[in-house]
Ligand SMILES: Nc1ncnc2c1ncn2[C@@H]1O[C@H](COP(=O)(O)OP(=O)(O)OP(=O)(O)O)[C@@H](O)[C@H]1O
């Protein structure tokens with residue numbers, strides 16, 4: 040077995056607001072094997088983007104990393120200086136942020152936006168070398184090299200998202216965090232962009248964390264799934280076993296609420312609302328919505344532990360109460 044490319048240990052990220060601390064990431068531990076894809080799913084507000092930003096150390100006040108470790112290929116990102124972290128971005132890990140295609144600079148040609156990042160890392164490259172790199176990158180994300188000279192408004196959503204992908208792989212990082220890379224696109228384009236990401240993952244032996252709401256779409260592309268709820272992990276495991284036999288009632292509900300042919304593609308959703316992260320319920324954070332709630336769930340926080348080989352869950356249905 041190879042060492043994990045990424046190990047997150049007990050990561051805590053809080054937003055400090057007037058009313059108190061919003062515990063958006065509350066003690067998450069997770070690891071990712073090299074060359075594999077992990078899907079991070081959960082309802083809106085569960086802390087997915089906060090975790091992604093913290094991994095890149097691009098979180099902004101009032102967010103603060105309260106504790107934990109994020110070890111990428113043996114290096115704890117928490118110990119890097121600001122300058123070292125800047126160097127690590129794009130070269131070691133990169134992110135396609137949520138809504139990235141709308142944050143491309145409207146007045147800069149695509150080539151300049153790609154070159155910007157490369158030049159930061161390698162100022163010695165000449166103009167022709169840079170242009171050559173841009174052409175190769177655009178081709179690798181299946182865009183015509185002529186896109187280099189275009190501005191974002193001249194491109195479709197899918198094309199813009201591919202440009203973001205080209206930027207993310209421009210320095211050949213080991214890890215890419217893609218935060219809802221296709222959620223603004225229609226289903227056909229979504230699939231095409233995901234297929235490109237899939238191909239690049241294999242060609243470049245990338246490790247990928249794919250963030251999204253759509254567990255169905257993700258399930259087709261990721262090796263493992265991590266289910267997040269109210270800042271905590273509910274369940275982690277390989278995609279196939281999780282779908283066949285979800286351990287956590289929340290995972291079960293997420294799977295059941297997927298639009299399938301029988302219910303005519305209607306997304307049923309999960310009854311109840313997500314809690315305020317300023318004041319989460321005691322015991323298991325999910326207990327007020329859980330159809331299998333037991334008395335213990337109201338009081339005791341379930342330990343996140345390995346229930347079966349390779350299957351992790353935080354649920355009293357699968358644990359002995361200490
Ligand atoms: N700047 C901020 N100040 C205070 N609270 C914040 C801030 N940004 C996010 N939060 C809170 O942190 C929690 C997690 O937000 P985050 O954006 O990480 O969720 P998410 O899982 O990515 O949601 P989505 O699926 O909608 O993108 C939410 O409860 C949100 O209200």
Ligand SMILES: [Mg+2]
Pocket residue numbers: 087088089137218
């Ligand atoms: Mg988000």
